[in-house]
Amino acid sequence: MSKLGTPLLVKVEAVHPGEASITxxxxxxxxxxxxxxxxxxxxxxxxxxxxxxRIQGGTSALIIDPKLGDIGFIIISGRDHTHAVTSRQPSPPASFRQFAMQDCVYVGGFLNNGPDQFIQATAQGWRIVTPGIVSIEATKITANCDIETSGDVKAGGISLKQHTHGGVQAGGGKTSPPS
Incomplete structure (x- = not known):
């Protein structure tokens, strides 16, 4: 049993991130x-x-690449998985190596300090916290709810808070579009 490669606590010393399409x-x-x-x-x-x-199903994924200093576990394969990792296809072992630390994968997020940005599921719904910008790239966003903000809202470069209306006259007239 002492020869088996059991999961091992590790610290990230370097990160070589892949593109969005490759881990x-x-x-x-x-x-x-x-x-x-x-x-x-x-x-x-x-x-x-x-x-x-990465948490992924088909072509959908949650991409949160590890950072220097993160703590996680490695899970050690029973056989040399070099060919399978390289080809991303079922493959024979690359050698007769068994339970070696070179044949492992990293699963992170254990014993780290609290995050400063996160997505959290709560009893009231989803909570997104970030010190930066939330960028959404989509062909269309549909919301079936009220939307509230303490900041401004802009559409087509026109501010909801700062826009003006021209051609205003007393009585039953209508305003011209915002400018």
């Missing part, structure tokens, strides 16, 4: 040292080019 890899440092019979610790070597997890 990247990380270099990870195992956080639990080996030790000899006298209890003397021996740090493990950094494991390079470890594929990491």
């Amino acid at each position: 990247g890899s990380v270099d990870v440092q195992p956080m639990v040292h080996q030790q000899d019979k006298q209890g003397k610790p021996y740090p493990r070597q950094v494991i390079h080019n470890v594929p990491y997890l």
Whole structure:
């Protein structure tokens, strides 16, 4: 049993992000040292080019690439998975290697500090928090609800708060479009 490659706690030492269409890899440092019979610790070597997890189904994904210093686990394969990782197809093992740390994947998000941006499911609905900008790229957005903001709303470059109407006359007349 001691020869089996069990999951191992690791820290991200480098991130090699892929494009949106391809998952990247990380270099990870195992956080639990080996030790000899006298209890003397021996740090493990950094494991390079470890594929990491993305939450994905078909062509839809939640892309949150790991960051330097993140803590997670590696899951070690029973056989050399080099050909399967490279080709992304079912493949024979690349060698007779078994339960080796080189044949692992990274699953992150354990023991990290609290995030400053997140999407959270609550009993009241979804909560999105970010110190930056939320950018939505879509052909159309449809909302079946009231929309409230403490800021301004602009459409076609025209401010809802700051626009003016020309041609206003007392009585039953109508205003001209905003300018």
